[in-house]
Amino acid sequence: MALLEIRDVTVRYGGHVALREVTLGVEAGRVTGLIGPNGAGKTTLFNVLTGLLTPGAGRVLLDGEDVTRLAPYRRARRGMARTFQILELFGQLTALENVALATRLRRRTAAGERPDPGALLERVGLSAFADRRADTLPTGLGRRLELARALAVRPRVLLLDEPASGQDPDETAAFADLLGELADEGLAILLVEHDMTLVMRVCAHLYVLDFGTLMAEGDPASVRADPRVREAYLGTSTGTDPGTGTAGAGTLAR
Numbered sequence: 001m002a003l004l005e006i007r008d009v010t011v012r013y014g015g016h017v018a019l020r021e022v023t024l025g026v027e028a029g030r031v032t033g034l035i036g037p038n039g040a041g042k043t044t045l046f047n048v049l050t051g052l053l054t055p056g057a058g059r060v061l062l063d064g065e066d067v068t069r070l071a072p073y074r075r076a077r078r079g080m081a082r083t084f085q086i087l088e089l090f091g092q093l094t095a096l097e098n099v100a101l102a103t104r105l106r107r108r109t110a111a112g113e114r115p116d117p118g119a120l121l122e123r124v125g126l127s128a129f130a131d132r133r134a135d136t137l138p139t140g141l142g143r144r145l146e147l148a149r150a151l152a153v154r155p156r157v158l159l160l161d162e163p164a165s166g167q168d169p170d171e172t173a174a175f176a177d178l179l180g181e182l183a184d185e186g187l188a189i190l191l192v193e194h195d196m197t198l199v200m201r202v203c204a205h206l207y208v209l210d211f212g213t214l215m216a217e218g219d220p221a222s223v224r225a226d227p228r229v230r231e232a233y234l235g236t237s238t239g240t241d242p243g244t245g246t247a248g249a250g251t252l253a254r
């Protein structure tokens, strides 16, 4: 059973259907990817999962329990952590202070000692920047700091919103390795991402949204080979391989 699920979720903005009867699951121990062209509904789905949006129809289940109407902070207490498309760090605090603050928010039910902020910074490769103010870090390092902060609550489910943006290819590759390690340790990770290099490298399972509808799902290789996915991204079912080809330097913008 998936740790986090949405079932038959529909979201409307006025007359516009942003999500139509979408069902998907995020399992422990692997990275699940959510991709789709601009405007496909990824952010909307993310907001439904985290509780910022209540769907017009359908349910959100965490550990099999209905959390559709639970506030975001309550979901966080139950082990959901997220990062943001636009960095949301405390700029005037140091990297270490950012993480230390987050350790105080960890879920009540979490076992063991409060995580050590220094160890978390080391985990994401930021030990050398512990005393640097967050707003002086380049975006790539800021993304890592955001990850450390999310890990500080000892989550069971980690939702990542475009973590590769602002990272260079080497940083993205190292970030992918780190996500792989975290999944191997049992974390359930949902990755919303345009960077197909990261998606293909780290995801065990992929969902593809298009115009609010789940268009394809499966392992990365089969999704990549799916003519409907190529069509949605490139306007041609015989086009260049979306994962490796010329579609905007590894991104899948429509």
Ligand SMILES: Nc1ncnc2c1ncn2[C@@H]1O[C@H](COP(=O)(O)OP(=O)(O)OP(=O)(O)O)[C@@H](O)[C@H]1O
Binding pocket: 013, 016, 017, 018, 036, 037, 038, 039, 040, 041, 042, 043, 044, 045
């Ligand atoms: N608050 C809103 N009011 C009206 N329409 C909205 C609102 N938020 C999003 N939409 C529309 O709903 C659709 C889905 O938007 P959403 O932001 O979820 O897509 P996305 O896949 O995250 O796109 P991107 O990759 O560009 O971030 C789009 O057509 C968008 O214009």
